[in-house]
Structures are given as structure tokens and as C-alpha cells.
Amino acid sequence: MADAINTEETRELIASNKVEGTAVYDLGGERLGSITNFMVDKRSGKAEYAVMQFGGFLGIGADYYPIPWSMLTYSTDHGGYVVDLDKDTLEDAPRYADNNNEPEYDQTYNSQVYSHYGVTY
Numbered sequence: 001m002a003d004a005i006n007t008e009e010t011r012e013l014i015a016s017n018k019v020e021g022t023a024v025y026d027l028g029g030e031r032l033g034s035i036t037n038f039m040v041d042k043r044s045g046k047a048e049y050a051v052m053q054f055g056g057f058l059g060i061g062a063d064y065y066p067i068p069w070s071m072l073t074y075s076t077d078h079g080g081y082v083v084d085l086d087k088d089t090l091e092d093a094p095r096y097a098d099n100n101n102e103p104e105y106d107q108t109y110n111s112q113v114y115s116h117y118g119v120t121y
Contacts (some may be wrong), residue, residue, distance in 0.1 A: 002020075022050050024072070032085065036064060039105060044087075049113070050081070054090055064093040064102075068119045072076035092116070 016038070033054035038047050043085045049066040072081040094113045096103055103109050114121035 019050075023078070024050070025075070025078050025080055025082050026065075028062050029078065030091070031080075032083070032087065033062070033065070035081065038069065039066065048110070054095075063097055065090060065095045066103075066105075066113050067094050068117055069112055070119060071084055071117060089117075112113060 002120060019035055020037055022035050026032055033052045035050045036053045037051050039049040040047050040050065041121045047069040050069055050072055051099055052065045053062045053066055054064070067083060067085070071083050071085070074080075075082045093116055094103070094109070111121050
């Protein structure tokens with residue numbers, strides 16, 4: 001299970017397989033979910049979203065929440081990412097049920113996601 005990233009890495013870049021599966025925590029240290037993948041802009045190469053799996057039991061019934069990448073901060077203390085969110089904020093957040101229902105990441109959807117979290121798109 002890839003819940004932790006090697007904190008002894010000295011480079012600024014990280015391989016995608018080391019991000020996928022990493023835990024996401026709220027500011028109080030409560031685990032919210034884990035990163036299943038992230039979305040990268042094809043032209044700029046910039047990571048736009050981390051898609052976090054949240055809810056359900058053992059991954060069954062969980063939903064996928066695109067969270068603006070800029071909201072995530074890696075914490076060596078937690079061995080995962082920390083985000084200024086709580087479960088109440090996620091209840092009304094844009095999400096989808098499985099990878100077969102992944103949204104069209106177009107301008108309208110991007111604006112909706114970023115707006116929900118109060119982040120400028």
C-alpha cells in the first residue's frame with residue numbers, strides 16, 4: 001500500500017506512482033481519503049487536480065472528488081497531503097461515483113470545482 005512518500009527524496013519532482021494512493025488529511029490530522037490519480041493539463045504539463053477517493057467502506061461505495069492541486073500541501077509529519085477541508089465541505093463538493101462516470105473536465109466544470117473550494121481558476 002502506498003500511503004507514504006519517501007521523505008528522503010531530495011528532488012523537487014515526484015513520480016505519479018508515488019502520489020497515487022497517498023493519504024489526504026484535514027488540518028486536524030483526520031484522514032479524509034487518498035489520492036487515486038491526478039489530472040494534468042496536456043499543454044502546460046501543470047497538475048490541475050488531485051482526485052481523492054472519499055467515503056464508502058474499503059473503497060466500496062466511495063466517491064471521487066477533484067480537488068485543485070494548489071490546495072494540497074505535503075506534510076512529512078503525516079506522510080501524506082494536508083488540505084484545508086473538512087467532511088462537511090466535501091458533502092456538497094463536485095464528485096463522481098466511479099471512473100466510468102468521470103466528468104468532462106471542461107471550462108464549465110473546472111470553474112465549478114474551483115469555485116466550490118474558493119480557489120481562482
